[in-house]
Amino acid sequence: MSVKGQSRRQGVIRLLLMGLPWSLRPAQAQRMNSGQLLSFEAMVQPLVKGAPLRAQDVRLHAPILAENGSLVPVQVQVNSPMTAQEHVTHVHLLSQRNPVTQMAVFELGPWNGRAEISTRVRLAGTQELVALARLSNGEFRYARMEIIVTESACVDAS
Amino acid sequence: MNTPRTDAGRRHFLKVSSSATAGLSLGFFVPERASAADVPQLNVWVEIEPNDTIVIRYARAEMGQGSMTSAPMIIAEELDADWKKVRVEYATAHDNLRTKRAYGDMAAVGSRTIRNSQAYLRQAGATARHMLVAAAAQQWGVPASECNASLSKVTHTASKRSLSYGQLATAAAKLQAPKEVALKDPKDWTLIGKPIARVDIPDIVVGKTKYGIDTQLPGMLHAAVAACPVFNGKVKTMDASKVENRRGIVKVLNLGEFVAVVADNWWRAKEALREVAIDWDVGEHGTLSSATIMAHFKAGMEQTELAVARNDGNAPEALGKAAKVVEADYFTPYLAHATMEPMVCTAWLQGDKLEVWSSSQNPEATLAVGAATAGVPQPNVKVYPVQLGGGLGRKSPQDFTRQAVMIAKAMAGKPVKMLWTREEEIQHGLYRPASLMRFKAGLDASGKLDALHIRVSAPSILATLLKLPLPKGVDGQAVASFNDHPYDIPHTLVDYAQRNTNVPVGFWRSVGHSQNPYGRECFIDELAQAAGKDPLAFRLEMLPNTEKSKRDRSILEAVTKAAGWGSKLPAGVFRGVAETEGYGSWTACVCEVSVNAKNEVKIHRVVIGIDPGYAVNPDNIVAQFQGSVVHGLTAIFWGENTLKEGRVEQSNFHDYRMMRLNEMPKVEVVIAPTGGFWGGVGEPAQAPLAPALVNAISAALGKRIRSLPLKNHGLSLARVQGPTA
Numbered sequence: 001m002s003v004k005g006q007s008r009r010q011g012v013i014r015l016l017l018m019g020l021p022w023s024l025r026p027a028q029a030q031r032m033n034s035g036q037l038l039s040f041e042a043m044v045q046p047l048v049k050g051a052p053l054r055a056q057d058v059r060l061h062a063p064i065l066a067e068n069g070s071l072v073p074v075q076v077q078v079n080s081p082m083t084a085q086e087h088v089t090h091v092h093l094l095s096q097r098n099p100v101t102q103m104a105v106f107e108l109g110p111w112n113g114r115a116e117i118s119t120r121v122r123l124a125g126t127q128e129l130v131a132l133a134r135l136s137n138g139e140f141r142y143a144r145m146e147i148i149v150t151e152s153a154c155v156d157a158s
Numbered sequence: 159m160n161t162p163r164t165d166a167g168r169r170h171f172l173k174v175s176s177s178a179t180a181g182l183s184l185g186f187f188v189p190e191r192a193s194a195a196d197v198p199q200l201n202v203w204v205e206i207e208p209n210d211t212i213v214i215r216y217a218r219a220e221m222g223q224g225s226m227t228s229a230p231m232i233i234a235e236e237l238d239a240d241w242k243k244v245r246v247e248y249a250t251a252h253d254n255l256r257t258k259r260a261y262g263d264m265a266a267v268g269s270r271t272i273r274n275s276q277a278y279l280r281q282a283g284a285t286a287r288h289m290l291v292a293a294a295a296q297q298w299g300v301p302a303s304e305c306n307a308s309l310s311k312v313t314h315t316a317s318k319r320s321l322s323y324g325q326l327a328t329a330a331a332k333l334q335a336p337k338e339v340a341l342k343d344p345k346d347w348t349l350i351g352k353p354i355a356r357v358d359i360p361d362i363v364v365g366k367t368k369y370g371i372d373t374q375l376p377g378m379l380h381a382a383v384a385a386c387p388v389f390n391g392k393v394k395t396m397d398a399s400k401v402e403n404r405r406g407i408v409k410v411l412n413l414g415e416f417v418a419v420v421a422d423n424w425w426r427a428k429e430a431l432r433e434v435a436i437d438w439d440v441g442e443h444g445t446l447s448s449a450t451i452m453a454h455f456k457a458g459m460e461q462t463e464l465a466v467a468r469n470d471g472n473a474p475e476a477l478g479k480a481a482k483v484v485e486a487d488y489f490t491p492y493l494a495h496a497t498m499e500p501m502v503c504t505a506w507l508q509g510d511k512l513e514v515w516s517s518s519q520n521p522e523a524t525l526a527v528g529a530a531t532a533g534v535p536q537p538n539v540k541v542y543p544v545q546l547g548g549g550l551g552r553k554s555p556q557d558f559t560r561q562a563v564m565i566a567k568a569m570a571g572k573p574v575k576m577l578w579t580r581e582e583e584i585q586h587g588l589y590r591p592a593s594l595m596r597f598k599a600g601l602d603a604s605g606k607l608d609a610l611h612i613r614v615s616a617p618s619i620l621a622t623l624l625k626l627p628l629p630k631g632v633d634g635q636a637v638a639s640f641n642d643h644p645y646d647i648p649h650t651l652v653d654y655a656q657r658n659t660n661v662p663v664g665f666w667r668s669v670g671h672s673q674n675p676y677g678r679e680c681f682i683d684e685l686a687q688a689a690g691k692d693p694l695a696f697r698l699e700m701l702p703n704t705e706k707s708k709r710d711r712s713i714l715e716a717v718t719k720a721a722g723w724g725s726k727l728p729a730g731v732f733r734g735v736a737e738t739e740g741y742g743s744w745t746a747c748v749c750e751v752s753v754n755a756k757n758e759v760k761i762h763r764v765v766i767g768i769d770p771g772y773a774v775n776p777d778n779i780v781a782q783f784q785g786s787v788v789h790g791l792t793a794i795f796w797g798e799n800t801l802k803e804g805r806v807e808q809s810n811f812h813d814y815r816m817m818r819l820n821e822m823p824k825v826e827v828v829i830a831p832t833g834g835f836w837g838g839v840g841e842p843a844q845a846p847l848a849p850a851l852v853n854a855i856s857a858a859l860g861k862r863i864r865s866l867p868l869k870n871h872g873l874s875l876a877r878v879q880g881p882t883a
Binding site: 007064065066067068069070071122146148150151 | 267497525527536537624625626
């Protein structure tokens with residue numbers, strides 16, 4: 001989906017990496033949680049690459065508790081004038097535990113008017129989410145939150 | 159007294175201590191007391207009153223599985239508490255949310271309560287004990303190492319001084335909690351491993367227990383609901399004019415997916431619901447039947463693209479070279495849970511505050527679903543613990559909580575208790591999936607099993623209910639006990655055709671282990687017969703005493719020894735055996751049966767055993783196993799949900815029969831813990847029962863029974879006690 005839509009508050013969705021390639025995992029007793037919990041640095045640095053990074057101007061809304069990880073609503077708002085000179089170029093949604101760390105990238109520009117996105121993500125268990133915004137001056141802003149995914153499953157694995 | 163408290167009366171004001179900021183890890187919380195009179199709390203799990211009463215919190219649901227006793231026992235063990243002075247209280251999901259999950263996972267599912275929480279529960283008990291000892295040592299001015307704790311007392315032997323936990327608690331609560339404390343060596347346990355009476359039973363016996371169905375609130379309304387008889391259908395039109403003006407009827411709601419009648423009492427709501435004219439949009443699934451589902455599964459058997467769950471050696475090639483090939487198809491049906499208490503949830507939405515009393519196996523999921531459905535922030539939701547009248551896996555998904563909150567939202571301001579009828583429960587289950595299993599085995603000239611190919615054609619719970627991506631397309635539950643079979647077979651291929659239908663599937667106590675071991679262990683018996691070997695000897699030959707299979711072997715030996723395998727049986731009596739691993743425990747079963755001319759099966763003996771590593775409360779293990787045999791025999795003899803015109807045909811106990819008291823055989827439980835691990839107990843007993851029983855019946859009949867339930871083979875269960883007809 002690469003529509004340069006001007007519609008409402010939605011950013012342009014360029015990539016939605018939610019078809020998780022779990023096939024790399026060995027067939028074994030399935031756990032609801034999977035993967036290693038990454039450090040914050042390991043989550044963000046592949047994108048930030050040492051550029052200035054601050055925990056401000058980004059608001060991340062999601063439920064603290066999710067019944068299961070299949071559909072978790074997430075909303076991100078970035079405080080930005082969204083002018084040609086000063087705007088948000090990308091919002092990245094990063095997962096601490098999913099097999100694919102970068103769950104989604106939203107490409108934004110001054111045409112959006114507001115830097116707000118909302119979507120639903122799939123989470124492989126309780127973990128931290130990071131909303132990382134890249135600004136037009138090359139700096140980054142972020143917000144992070146923990147989401148608890150309850151495990152309503154009588155699966156064999158512990 | 160060990161009476162559990164179910165009310166949420168006391169309020170604790172907690173603040174996160176600096177040691178508890180480590181995100182997802184379990185923190186311990188230092189109480190910020192509202193008043194000096196408040197009871198000292200050593201951590202979120204342990205609170206000690208001045209009269210030496212120790213309050214231990216229990217964070218999961220209790221539905222008869224007994225963890226409400228076993229989990230606190232683990233804390234009490236490390237705390238060196240006098241169990242007689244322990245009172246168990248529920249922790250709540252809203253406190254867990256507020257304290258950044260101080261109580262951890264709250265779901266009572268997957269036979270997981272003990273095995274997943276023992277580490278932090280032991281640490282909590284040990285930490286509290288350490289603080290009490292330190293407080294005593296400080297008071298006496300002696301080294302803590304000279305003090306001992308036992309039975310809720312700290313003693314300084316040298317000076318013959320002692321103080322009770324109640325006397326020490328206030329001082330102890332002011333101390334910094336140690337980060338980590340050494341845990342006891344299992345040989346020093348005094349409580350774990352002892353048969354302890356369940357704390358919830360006295361209240362159950364005198365009728366004091368509040369189950370979800372017992373919730374009563376001032377001005378409460380009652381709701382009866384009907385969802386489309388064809389799964390996933392919707393309400394097309396609804397005409398409630400016939401009942402709207404009836405006495406007691408408050409409102410008839412068309413909520414799209416279902417219709418609810420809200421009344422001043424439940425019977426009026428339920429009776430009125432029968433007369434609401436509902437035209438359902440059944441969608442495209444109105445023709446689904448058991449026959450079309452079977453055809454769908456059979457087509458799965460011929461599918462060329464299959465998910466491979468296990469592939470050792472080269473089974474197809476080895477089968478081609480085998481001296482003897484044995485093949486068989488096994489089938490297990492859909493099963494509703496039929497919990498004694500049907501789905502029930504009371505919800506009360508006042509402004510943006512929601513309160514919920516739900517018979518839920520996962521109170522945190524109840525909170526999440528409640529908030530999302532009501533459209534209120536999660537911190538505004540309170541979920542009060544209630545005892546469950548059975549759960550069996552049906553009450554972990556929150557479809558019913560969602561319904562109740564939808565109704566409460568429509569009736570905002572008033573508390574509403576939604577209760578399903580038995581018919582609704584049986585016809586709107588999250589069914590144990592039906593499964594078609596194909597076995598093909600190759601034996602060499604000496605009768606040794608060389609190759610095994612198992613193909614499963616069945617729906618996926620994980621893909622459809624939880625919408626989880628499946629690793630390599632395999633649902634681990636659909637192939638459970640096949641993908642991890644312990645037998646030393648050079649060539650094993652397990653493949654899986656995911657065949658979903660419109661019938662919603664879910665977790666039915668022991669899940670894949672409720673059906674796959676039946677196929678596996680019956681087929682192994684067929685192979686033993688083909689090889690001309692004793693079924694036990696045939697298995698033991700394939701279970702070398704290695705790390706991988708030593709526990710399969712030891713539980714099989716323990717149970718067959720207790721059952722006197724190989725000893726002479728009376729004429730007409732036959733034995734069957736089976737062994738399995740599941741939920742972190744190893745189980746085995748031997749049944750002795752005879753079948754009379756009327757095809758009545760008389761069960762002479764059921765010897766069933768478990769190696770759970772550590773047996774925390776042996777009395778509860780016995781109870782779980784006895785209960786599992788009741789539940790299991792019900793399913794084995796009668797349990798089946800069939801489909802016609804998209805609808806489940808069964809509706810109540812007249813056609814979805816439960817076992818009766820006078821049909822229940824004696825159950826001999828063998829507990830053979832080998833130590834070193836913590837296995838589950840609530841579910842595993844289902845696994846070896848069906849194959850052991852059916853192997854015995856097949857031996858008695860001289861023909862194999864390859865599908866369940868047994869009623870479809872003309873078999874019934876003989877009465878074993880009470881009046882004879």
